Amino acid sequence: MKKKFIYSFILLAGLSLAACGGKGKTVESSTTAKSTEKTSQTAASTSKTTTKSSTSQSSTKSSTTSETKTTDSQSAVKTDSNTPAKQAETVLDQLNKAFPNDQLPQAILTSQTAEYLTAATTSAADQGNFRILYYAEDHGITVNDTVVNDLQPIASFEKKSYASNEEAASAVNQIIDNGGSQIDLGYGITGYQQGAAGSSYLSWQEGNWSLVVRASNIGGEVAEPLAKEAVAYLETAMLPAPQTKGQISLTASTSDSYQNNSVVWQKGMIIYTIQHFDALQALKMTVSTNK
Template identity: 45%
Template sequence: MKKVILLGALLLTLTACGQNTPTTSTDENKSNAQTNTTTTTAKNSQTNGKSSENTQNTTKSSASEKKVDALAELKKENPKTLLPTDIPRDENRALNIAMDKKKDSLAILYYIMDTPLVLNDQSLNQQTPFARYKMEQFTSKDAAAKAVNYQFDGGGHKVELGHNITAYSQGAAGSTYLNWKEGNWSILLRSSNIEGQDGTALAKEVVNYLEEALLPAPKNLGQITIDMTKSGYESNQVVWQAGKTVYTVAHEDTIPALKMAVSMNK
């Protein structure tokens, strides 16, 4: 009788052990499954976060890489205005532009910089322009003619510049003035005797260039003023009249100023 009782107790104990073992294993598996799920979710979340961040960075990069072209903006703003198509400069740097547009005039300043900027960027106020363009409309042809400030003086001694062009030379206050005509254009060149500037050499260079290139034909008058004693764009100015309209282009260098005007020859 005791053997039966002991045998029954042993069976009950074995049964209980057999039931508890798989239960413990299942709980651990569930715990491991939850841990794996949490880890996977966290990794996916991090991946998605990085993906979103990369997308945002790509968008920012695309926006920052969007080409800034002040010259294209200028043309878009003034589709019917005669503008220079050639602004000689260092092509490896950015051309930036400031524009002042009014009812009867358009003034443009050109800047050469390392960074491209939008048209009329405020930071251009602290920069120095290398070239200029201006268009003015007047109420009469006479008023426009006065604005050209045509100057020609055939006095003084003759200086042959080549290509059958004769200039007239006069000296005053340490300067030498060479004056000559080509068609309706008058060209006045000033050089400094004190600084030893060779105005004749530059005059011949101008004549040689104009022998190959055609300036706009002034419907009335045209004036080219070259001042070797100055620096900046005001030292080389090309001004001409087209009826009631007067165009002016200027560049810090002489031949580039002429090239700007030539590019406007319709």
């Protein structure tokens, strides 16, 4: 009986409002839209809370060919995404606190005014061996958010510990090649260029660092311009000092793969590796570990 009475009351109210120009229908539609909007916001809020309450650990691509992904059991760390610059500052601060025993890169983005930085990390429980993947997107994303599993990294930083200094030095895989034609790279540095298997390689030495630029002959690429640009940059910037060996491998080709360029150096029984899709940014990222 109560239900019938309520339905009758609603029907009478609806007829009365309709007689006043259909305003009752408009109010009902507006109320429904607001209710739907609140329900949607509540669902979004619940989803975010679920993501942020995950346990702390995200994984990155392994140093081999396998890749592990961030799962629901791994945590997303909240970041302040008011602006790209603020987002980057917050992300770097969180990473520095997570891995306090190492000097992490402080320059990753190619354009900090237009890109939001985020990252995914392996467990901070192992301070002797870890990896960080960096991402640049057009919107803010929390650190270790599972959404990065479907995104393309722009760079990586890895620390790996070995049993001895000798084993670590061997893992650098330093390339020293003084064969081929000589090329003046400026600043008193001579490079040596030779070709193999459709590519040309331009190598030179700077202290304990060995550097090489690879260019594809098939694509009509030339190694010399990038090599000269790298030499000029390193005249004004200081790389970390390898204990005995360091290897920088750059490519003249354009690629969105973060493994396109690499910088590897030894510090005692530890090997640090930086990779970046942009050749010069790989150098800048490495230099920023001194800051």
